[in-house]
Each structure stands twice: as C-alpha cells, then as structure tokens.
Amino acid sequence: MTTALLPTQEITTSATPAASVIWMHGLGADGSDFVPIVKELDLSGCPGIRFVFPDAPTIPVTINNGHVMPAWYDIFTPDLVKREDEAGLRKSQAQIDLLIAQEIARGVPANKIVIAGFSQGCAMALQTGLRYPEKLAGLMCLSGYLPLSEKTEAERSSANQNTPIFMAHGSADPVVVLSRAQHSREVLKQLGYDVEWHEYRMQHSVCAEEVADIGNWLRKVLS
Numbered sequence: 001m002t003t004a005l006l007p008t009q010e011i012t013t014s015a016t017p018a019a020s021v022i023w024m025h026g027l028g029a030d031g032s033d034f035v036p037i038v039k040e041l042d043l044s045g046c047p048g049i050r051f052v053f054p055d056a057p058t059i060p061v062t063i064n065n066g067h068v069m070p071a072w073y074d075i076f077t078p079d080l081v082k083r084e085d086e087a088g089l090r091k092s093q094a095q096i097d098l099l100i101a102q103e104i105a106r107g108v109p110a111n112k113i114v115i116a117g118f119s120q121g122c123a124m125a126l127q128t129g130l131r132y133p134e135k136l137a138g139l140m141c142l143s144g145y146l147p148l149s150e151k152t153e154a155e156r157s158s159a160n161q162n163t164p165i166f167m168a169h170g171s172a173d174p175v176v177v178l179s180r181a182q183h184s185r186e187v188l189k190q191l192g193y194d195v196e197w198h199e200y201r202m203q204h205s206v207c208a209e210e211v212a213d214i215g216n217w218l219r220k221v222l223s
C-alpha cells in the first residue's frame with residue numbers, strides 16, 4: 001500500500017525556492033502553529049526557501065487519557081522515555097521521509113533541506129534526520145529531546161554525521177524538562193555531532209530571542 005503524503009501548509013520566500021525547511025509541530029497542534037514565525041525570521045542572504053508545515057496524524061494519546069489528537073507518536077509516561085512508541089516514531093519517520101523526497105523531486109537537493117520541529121516535532125526531526133541516508137542542511141530542534149536514544153548509534157547514517165544541529169530549550173519547561181534535553185544534547189555530542197545549544201528563560205514555548213537565533217542559524221546553514 002502506498003503511504004499518502006501528509007497534508008501541509010507552505011510558505012515560499014521566493015517564486016523559485018532553492019532550499020526547504022520541513023517544520024513539525026508539537027503534540028495537539030497542527031501545521032499552522034509555526035506559520036506566523038516565518039515573517040519574523042531574518043533570512044537576508046538566504047536563497048528562496050519553501051517552508052513546509054505538515055499536519056501530524058490524529059491518534060489516541062495515552063498520557064492524555066486516550067483523547068484523539070494530532071500526534072507524531074503516542075506518549076505513555078511524563079518522563080517521555082521509560083516506554084516509547086517505537087512503532088509510531090518509525091511510522092512518522094517514514095512519512096517525513098516522503099516529504100523530503102517530495103522536496104527533492106521539486107528540485108531542492110537534500111543538502112539544502114532543513115528538518116525542524118518543536119517538542120514532539122523536535123523528536124521527529126532527530127529521529128528522521130540522524131537516520132536519513134543523504135546529507136541534509138541541518139536539524140533544528142526546539143524544546144524537545146532525542147527519542148530511541150539507545151538505538152541512535154546503531155541506526156544513524158554517516159551521511160549526516162557532520163550536519164549542524166540547533167538545539168533550543170526553555171530553562172523552566174514543565175513539559176519536556178530541561179534535564180531531558182540536556183541529556184539528549186550530551187548523547188549527541190558523545191556521538192560526535194556538532195550541536196549548537198541555546199537556553200532561554202521561558203517555559204514550553206518560543207521567545208523573540210530564540211526566533212532571532214533561528215534566523216541566524218538558518219542563514220548560516222542555507223547561505
């Protein structure tokens with residue numbers, strides 16, 4: 001059976017995009033969540049960019065009493081990692097792979113594609129990007145963590161060993177606690193990845209300083 005492409009919202013910064021950012025939302029949100037941030041980014045000097053904001057599938061989420069909502073995978077426990085929805089993570093990974101393939105088919109090479117995400121979307125950016133068989137431009141990881149961390153070393157692709165990783169987190173985040181993100185950062189560093197770490201005085205959200213840092217980083221990896 002052929003897997004259908006996820007529904008997406010798209011914004012392009014020029015008529016002929018030469019780069020793409022595939023940006024995954026967090027639990028319970030949808031693709032529209034981060035659309036407003038695009039106009040706040042300073043992308044001067046960047047090529048034309050197509051921002052792609054997919055909608056996660058809707059599934060029952062255990063930690064939310066089984067309520068059906070947009071989610072990239074199920075969450076069983078507040079600590080996020082004692083028991084992980086490996087099947088769900090891998091299913092969403094395959095769907096994001098299809099979005100990458102679509103961008104390549106539209107003329108954007110893999111090394112001009114950034115995989116980005118917030119919270120669950122951040123987990124998906126790492127799950128997908130570290131395993132992707134072609135070199136990507138970068139991984140932008142906001143207020144999230146590394147899923148299936150014990151399997152990363154065995155499953156990662158050497159193509160993205162030197163791909164820049166932007167990690168940003170709120171010091172007062174009650175959803176994905178700071179220590180969870182710091183542990184993910186250390187695992188990635190121990191595996192030899194180039195991690196640019198940013199920490200902000202905020203909760204589980206995005207702040208103006210972070211938006212400026214995202215713009216700086218995108219200019220660096222896409223220019």
